[in-house]
Amino acid sequence: MSTRIVWLVAASGLAASPLAGQTGITATAAGLLLNVRARSEASGVTRVSGTAVGFEGSVRFRRLELQVRYAEGRLQPADQQSDARDLVEGAVALRFVATPWLSMQVGPHARRYDTPLGPERWVTWQLGTRGDVALAGPSVRGHALLWRGMGLGVNVPPGSGSTRGGEVGVTIDLGAPLRPFWLALSYGIDQAQVRDVARRETVETLTLTAGFRRR
Amino acid sequence: MRIRLVVLALLLATPLRAQNSSANDVMTGAVRAYRDLDFDAAATMLRRALAPPLASGLDESGRALALTYLAATEHYRAQPDSALAVFRRLVVLAPRHRPDTLIFPPEITRLYDAVRNSTKVVAVRVPADTEFNVAEGGRLVAWLYPSTPHDVTVAVSGEDGRPRRIVYAGPIRDSLDVHWDGRDSNGAYATAERLWLTVVSPGSREVRVPLRVDVTIPDTLPHPSPLSASDVLPERSRGRTGLRSLGGAALLAAGALALPSLVAPGERASGTRFAVAGALGVSGLVGYLSRPAGTPLPENAAINQARRDAWRRQVDAVTRENAERLRAGRVHIQSGSAVVLDRGAENP
Numbered sequence: 001m002s003t004r005i006v007w008l009v010a011a012s013g014l015a016a017s018p019l020a021g022q023t024g025i026t027a028t029a030a031g032l033l034l035n036v037r038a039r040s041e042a043s044g045v046t047r048v049s050g051t052a053v054g055f056e057g058s059v060r061f062r063r064l065e066l067q068v069r070y071a072e073g074r075l076q077p078a079d080q081q082s083d084a085r086d087l088v089e090g091a092v093a094l095r096f097v098a099t100p101w102l103s104m105q106v107g108p109h110a111r112r113y114d115t116p117l118g119p120e121r122w123v124t125w126q127l128g129t130r131g132d133v134a135l136a137g138p139s140v141r142g143h144a145l146l147w148r149g150m151g152l153g154v155n156v157p158p159g160s161g162s163t164r165g166g167e168v169g170v171t172i173d174l175g176a177p178l179r180p181f182w183l184a185l186s187y188g189i190d191q192a193q194v195r196d197v198a199r200r201e202t203v204e205t206l207t208l209t210a211g212f213r214r215r
Numbered sequence: 216m217r218i219r220l221v222v223l224a225l226l227l228a229t230p231l232r233a234q235n236s237s238a239n240d241v242m243t244g245a246v247r248a249y250r251d252l253d254f255d256a257a258a259t260m261l262r263r264a265l266a267p268p269l270a271s272g273l274d275e276s277g278r279a280l281a282l283t284y285l286a287a288t289e290h291y292r293a294q295p296d297s298a299l300a301v302f303r304r305l306v307v308l309a310p311r312h313r314p315d316t317l318i319f320p321p322e323i324t325r326l327y328d329a330v331r332n333s334t335k336v337v338a339v340r341v342p343a344d345t346e347f348n349v350a351e352g353g354r355l356v357a358w359l360y361p362s363t364p365h366d367v368t369v370a371v372s373g374e375d376g377r378p379r380r381i382v383y384a385g386p387i388r389d390s391l392d393v394h395w396d397g398r399d400s401n402g403a404y405a406t407a408e409r410l411w412l413t414v415v416s417p418g419s420r421e422v423r424v425p426l427r428v429d430v431t432i433p434d435t436l437p438h439p440s441p442l443s444a445s446d447v448l449p450e451r452s453r454g455r456t457g458l459r460s461l462g463g464a465a466l467l468a469a470g471a472l473a474l475p476s477l478v479a480p481g482e483r484a485s486g487t488r489f490a491v492a493g494a495l496g497v498s499g500l501v502g503y504l505s506r507p508a509g510t511p512l513p514e515n516a517a518i519n520q521a522r523r524d525a526w527r528r529q530v531d532a533v534t535r536e537n538a539e540r541l542r543a544g545r546v547h548i549q550s551g552s553a554v555v556l557d558r559g560a561e562n563p
Binding site: 035037133134135136137139140144146165166167168169170186202204 | 460463464466467470471474475477478479482484485487488490491492494495498499501502505506512514
C-alpha cells in the first residue's frame with residue numbers, strides 16, 4: 001500500500017514540474033497523513049480509528065483549479081464490538097477561484113470500507129464554498145470549507161440520503177531555501193445520513209499535508 | 216428609332232462644335248483686328264470671346280492669351296484703368312503666365328510686370344487623387360506658384376473656415392511644394408465631410424482647393440485604464456493589519472471548534488480539532504505581533520509590482536496591436552478645382 005502511494009506522489013510531482021514551468025500553470029503535489037475517526041450508527045454503534053496515508057495534487061490555471069485526492073489506511077476498532085476496516089478514499093474537485101479569498105468547488109467524493117461482511121461504498125457529489133485568509137503575511141494562511149452533498153449513494157444496504165461536512169485548516173509556506181514546500185494541518189468532519197434506514201456515519205479526519213508548489 | 220437617336224445626337228453635337236469653333240474664330244478675328252490697329256473692334260471681339268458662352272470654348276492658356284490681348288488693346292485705346300483691371304484678372308487666372316515678348320512691346324510687358332508685382336496671388340496645383348498607406352508615411356503634395364514673392368499661409372481648414380492644421384507659413388519665391396499627411400494639428404486624421412486647402416496671401420487673396428479625405432483605418436483597441444487606488448495593496452502595515460490576522464485566526468479557530476456541532480449536531484467529536492484550533496490561534500498571534508503599524512509589507516509590494524508589470528504589459532500589447540492595425544490604414548484624398556477669393560485689400 002505504502003509503496004504504491006509513494007510512487008503515485010513521485011509521479012504526480014514529476015508531471016507537475018515541467019507543466020508549471022512552461023505554461024504559467026500553478027501545480028502542487030503533496031503527501032497526506034490522516035488520522036481518521038469514524039462512528040457508524042445503525043443497529044448499534046461502531047467506532048473505528050486509524051491512520052491513512054495518501055496524496056493530493058492540483059493544477060490551477062487562472063481561476064480554475066482541479067484537485068485530486070487519494071488516501072488509504074486501516075481503521076482499528078475502538079471498542080470490543082466493532083470490526084477492523086480497510087479504508088480507501090478518493091475525491092476530485094473542480095474549484096472556481098472567484099476572489100483570492102473565496103472559491104467554490106464541486107466534485108465527487110468516494111469512500112470505501114472493506115469489512116468482514118464485504119465492501120461498503122459511500123459516494124456523493126460535494127458542492128462547497130471555501131474561504132481563505134492570510135494570518136501572518138502571505139506565508140501563513142487559514143481556510144474554512146463547508147460543503148453539502150448532492151445526493152448520497154450507499155451500496156450496503158442499497159440506499160440514498162444526505163451528507164454534509166466541513167474543514168478548517170492552516171497552511172504554512174516554508175521560506176527559503178525550502179520555498180516551494182508547504183505544510184498544512186486541517187480538521188475535517190462529515191456526516192452521512194441514509195434515508196429510510198436508521199443509519200448514520202460520521203467521519204472526523206485530522207490531516208497533515210506536506211507538499212510543494214510550482215508556478 | 217435609330218434614325219431619331221442619330222438626329223438627336225447631331226442636333227446636340229452641332230452647337231457644341233459650332234461654339235468651340237466660334238470662340239477660336241472670334242479670337243482669330245480679334246487678333247487680326249489688333250494687328251490692324253482696329254482696337255475698338257478687337258476689344259469688342261475679345262470681350263465676347265471671354266464672356267459666356269464662348270469663354271467655355273477656351274482653355275486656360277487661351278483665356279490667358281485673350282486677356283493679354285485685351286489688356287494691350289485697352290492700353291492702346293487709352294483706357295489705363297481697364298488695362299490694369301484686365302491684367303489683374305490675368306495674374307489671378309494664371310500667376311505664372313508671361314506675355315510673349317515677340318508679340319507684345321516692352322511697354323505692355325512692363326505694365327504687366329508692374330501689375331503682377333503688386334498682385335499677390337498663388338496658383339495651386341494639387342493632384343486630383345492621392346492615395347497612400349499610413350504605414351508608409353505618404354503625403355498629399357501641393358505645388359504653389361506665386362505671382363510675386365511674398366509671405367503665404369497654407370492651411371487645411373474645415374467647412375467653417377477655421378484651420379485644422381497649418382501646413383506652411385512663410386515666404387514663397389519661385390515655387391513651393393507643401394506636404395500634408397492627412398492629419399489635423401492634434402495628430403488625428405482630418406475626416407470632415409469637406410475640407411479646404413487654403414493659401415492665404417496676407418492682405419490680398421485667398422486660394423481655396425476643396426478636398427475630400429477618406430481614411431480607412433481599422434478600429435483600435437482602448438488602452439487599459441490605469442491602476443486605481445483600490446487595485447494597489449498597502450505596502451506598509453497599518454494598525455488594522457495585525458488585528459485582521461488575529462481576528463481571522465480567532466474566527467477560524469472558533470470555526471474549527473464549532474464545526475462538529477454545525478455539521479454533526481449531537482455527535483461527540485474527538486479532540487483532534489483542538490490541534491488545528493491551536494495552530495490557527497498561534498498563527499494569528501504571530502501575525503499580530505510580527506506586523507506592527509508601519510512595517511513594510513514586501514509581499515504586498517511584490518504583488519503591486521506584479522500588477523504594475525502586468526498593466527504595463529497590457530499597455531504595451533495594446534500599443535503594439537494598435538500600431539499594427541494602423542499600419543493597414545489607407546488615406547485617400549480627392550481635390551477639386553481651385554477657387555480664388557478676392558479680399559480686395561491691394562491696389563496696383
